[in-house]
Amino acid sequence: MRKLLFLSAISLLSCNRNAQTAHPPVGGVLSQKDLEISKNRMKNLNMIERNQIQEWISSQNVRYYPTQLNYWVSVEGYDQRERRADNTSISYSYDLYDFDQTKIYDQPVERREARFGHFDELKAVENALRFIHDGEEVTLLVPSALAYGTFGDEKKIDNDIPLIIKLKAL
Template identity: 70%
Template sequence: MKKIIFISLLSLIGCKRNNPVHPPVGGVLNQKDLDVSKNRSKNLNLIEREQIKDWIKGQKTPYFPTQLNYWTTVEGLDHREKRQDETLISYSYDLYDFDQTKIYDKPITRQNAKFGHFDELKAVENALRFMKDDEEITLLVPSSLAYGTYGDENKIDNDIPLIIKLKVL
């Protein structure tokens, strides 16, 4: 019996030595890990921006860059009058991949959302601040402004740029 316990302990200790140590989600990373992550994000963003620019070249609809690093069908969108915090807005949007396949059957809809208290995609919130009532626009969004490195934990995988068809209700 002692031999079995001893062998079991040895195998457990042996397995433990071979496992890499990963910080927990939300854990502290050292500077090297932070630099690697920062460079990965920067390189991914550059690649996605070039891919989106190439995709735009094949489209009939013109798209215009914004200051926040996404494109829209409205020229000068982020130079319009901006809605202030605490302002209420109702809106809906559909999500598509760059093959123009709709990701969810039903649009995502919010009624009387309050600016400054959104829990929304950065590009969506930014575009809504400049949109007019009843206006519809299309956004081309790199993954860093969409669901990033984690995805939405449902149908949208990590590092996926999106096409967002957005409407103010």
């Protein structure tokens, strides 16, 4: 019995020695300096985009109101409304535009019976849907960090592009 235990322990140790070492994912691990550079880049980009969006707002006939999540909405006081709870469902659609007001996709993005807390959606869209009423349509002005960020959507939306989102709760 002791020999069996001894052989088992030896084989476990030898398996451990032969195990391959873990390698970082493709692209490697960012150093603290790289993380700081990235953080500062995003902070500066966000500040530039916020100023550009503010300038765009000032040239519009419609009023837009800032939200706590760092985007603007075309409804006053909407984020002070009652918030929809997690696991409630909602159907909605939205169209995406750039700030030249060019529609990006011909067909709207549409979801039926999506459940809050289980969204696979832009954070600004999910957050806005929690506060709008059924049948209501709002316009969101979204900085790139809350849209498709530094990667874009790998289709028509390039990286670092702020968006206008026309959102409707169905």
